Amino acid sequence: MTSPRRSNEALLAAWGERGRVLPPHLSTVRDTVLTRVAQTPARPSTPRPLLRFPWLSLACTGFAILVLFIRIPSPPLRTVQPSAPLAASKSALRQEELKAPASAPAATTIEGMVVRCTECGGGGFEEEAGVEYVAAVGLSTRDVRETKWSMIRYGLAALFGIFALITASITWTRTHRP
Amino acid sequence: MRAAADGDRDRIARAQAGDRAAVELLWDAHAPKLYGYLLHTVRDRTLADDLFQNTWVHAIEALPSYEHRDTFAAWLIAIARNECRQHWRSSQRITALDLNQHDIADGTSAQSRETQDAVTRAIRTLTEDDQELLRLRYIVGLPTLEIARVLAVSPIAARVRIHRARRRARSAIDAQQTL
Secondary structure, X not given: OOOHHHHHHHHHHHHHHHOOOOOHHHHHHHHHHHHHHHHOOOOOOOOOHHHHHHHHHHHHHHHHHHHHHOOOOOXXXXXXXXXXXXXXXXXXXXXXXXXXXXXXXXXXXXXXXOOOEOOOOOOEEEEEOOEEEEEOOOOOHHHHHHHHHHHHHHHHHHHHHHHHHHHHHXXXXXXXXX | XXXXXXXXXXXXXXXXXXXXXXXXXXXXXXXXXXXHHHHHHHOOHHXXXXXXXXXXXXXXXXXXXXXXXXXXXXXXXXXXXXXXXXXXXXXXXXOOOOHHHHOOOOXXXXXXXXXXXXXXXXXXXXOHHHHHHHHHHHHOOOOHHHHHHHHOOOHHHHHHHHHHHHHHHHHHHHHHHHO
């Protein structure tokens, strides 16, 4: 006495077995295939051009790492002498933070100073009258410039990284496909 | 299964060297499964014939670059699936499988044939994914690992899907038999 489950399993197996019948008229296909064997030269498998992709992927990874760790020295900082109108236009900034250290000469330079925007409290570059002011929290002009360069570097590294991932996935897909 | 794979390995090596007899052996071992798979997939005898020929021709052309990553059966089925995909891209036509048309004069009794037709009808009620799993399992006879590779899923996912497809197939067969 077989269980219904086993009986159905046997029916599935019989269905599969029955599906494997090759009609006799396909002997012509067999002849075609065998003729094709004679025509196909026996040759060692040639490396597929897509196998270049691993090298592309590796190169992209290398570029990403290179860009991430490369350091270009910042250009020398400019000495800025704020004029009276310019200082007036900077009313949004806290005056005490625009002041140079006590030891600074009368012609105050503001480069490298840490200043803060009183309105937003944030930082960034502010171009005015050809003078580059830095409004940042706890950063010098040099820091901000380096931060800007770092952003570019991270962007490039991410770009190369993404490209490396794409080429690696294409390689994987192509090499695992018959 | 392992012995068959080892036998295939030897035949493939010889076929890659241009041995016609080895290709004949590969044909004898795999052609019925491949044809059955294609016929149950496209449900059209003429189309199945065409795809069957294209699959073999492409397989023979690609044989020198075959690298034994999958079994030969799984590799052949992967080529067949690509052929089906290419066909469906150009034509969305799927015709109903005529059960009588597929019947081969194999001496089965009318009752047995009726039961088999009921199984085919039951399987037709399943989703295309389930049908594909059942074709790969029962017609082609691929093990779970090879099915996973053909379908590009993890072996665990393949095992679960096969289990569910079989359960649904059994239910569908029960439903057909109670009709």
